[in-house]
Amino acid sequence: MEKKLSKKALLKSFHNWYYGHLTCFSQEHMQTFGYLCAMLPLVEELYDNEDDKANAMNTYTAFFNTEPQLGTIIVGVTAGLEKARANGAEDVDEETINGLRAGLMGPVAGIGDSLIVGTLIPILIGIALGMSTGGSPLGAIFYIIVWNLIAYAGMGFLYFKGYSLGAKAVEFLVGPQGEAIRESVSVLGGIVIGAVSATWVAVKTSLTLYNDAGEPYLELQKKLDEVMPGSLTALFIIFCWYLMSIKRLSPIKVMLLLVVIALVGVLVGFFNPGLTY
Numbered sequence: 001m002e003k004k005l006s007k008k009a010l011l012k013s014f015h016n017w018y019y020g021h022l023t024c025f026s027q028e029h030m031q032t033f034g035y036l037c038a039m040l041p042l043v044e045e046l047y048d049n050e051d052d053k054a055n056a057m058n059t060y061t062a063f064f065n066t067e068p069q070l071g072t073i074i075v076g077v078t079a080g081l082e083k084a085r086a087n088g089a090e091d092v093d094e095e096t097i098n099g100l101r102a103g104l105m106g107p108v109a110g111i112g113d114s115l116i117v118g119t120l121i122p123i124l125i126g127i128a129l130g131m132s133t134g135g136s137p138l139g140a141i142f143y144i145i146v147w148n149l150i151a152y153a154g155m156g157f158l159y160f161k162g163y164s165l166g167a168k169a170v171e172f173l174v175g176p177q178g179e180a181i182r183e184s185v186s187v188l189g190g191i192v193i194g195a196v197s198a199t200w201v202a203v204k205t206s207l208t209l210y211n212d213a214g215e216p217y218l219e220l221q222k223k224l225d226e227v228m229p230g231s232l233t234a235l236f237i238i239f240c241w242y243l244m245s246i247k248r249l250s251p252i253k254v255m256l257l258l259v260v261i262a263l264v265g266v267l268v269g270f271f272n273p274g275l276t277y
């Protein structure tokens with residue numbers, strides 16, 4: 001008799017991954033134990049013998065780490081493979097399952113980090129910042145609700161598509177259709193990040209030159225605004241992009257460098273923080 005997975009077991013498996021993919025997270029195991037938690041309801045339903053359950057769960061003790069949202073599809077695919085193994089499929093064994101997991105976790109992480117962390121989250125934060133003008137809590141509420149709705153719905157879709165389509169779901173992610181979607185979202189993300197930068201980042205100089213009579217004859221910021229308003233802000237953003245994208249400096253190092261530049265700028269009078277004591 002063919003063994004099947006109930007909707008209840010699949011939902012529990014998905015929720016275990018959704019809420020617990022960082023269960024017992026450590027640098028040694030990363031998401032390994034979260035994966036174990038996700039597979040446990042499936043193994044419990046597919047196998048009656050305790051030794052068979054232990055052998056099945058042992059498969060998922062191998063190291064695993066990927067971008068957790070998009071990586072949900074890997075959990076869904078292996079759920080389908082585990083069902084096939086429980087039904088005696090000769091071409092599905094521990095080596096097959098772990099080979100698939102190891103082969104997919106890197107590419108899916110690369111796609112997920114650029115699509116989710118590098119594009120979707122900044123877009124939502126940019127919208128939330130705009131809604132937070134004047135100290136309004138709407139921005140924070142918007143981000144919390146919308147992010148969780150998108151994450152839950154998207155991860156659920158990927159899990160069950162991975163389970164039903166198997167390897168075809170992965171082919172969609174890394175194939176031409178997936179590439180077109182990623183490029184479209186990246187373009188949208190670039191537009192939003194540019195708009196957020198122009199709206200929320202303001203770099204101005206207080207450099208002023210005086211004549212012998214003590215009267216100002218050159219206020220650099222006014223001259224720059226006459227030629228190109230926001231030019232210092234644009235140069236600042238391009239400089240940060242250059243350091244991180246071309247020179248491959250980490251964000252932490254870039255922020256430390258900006259602190260040094262700001263400190264030196266204040267000392268030489270190029271910047272004026274407007275502080276009074």
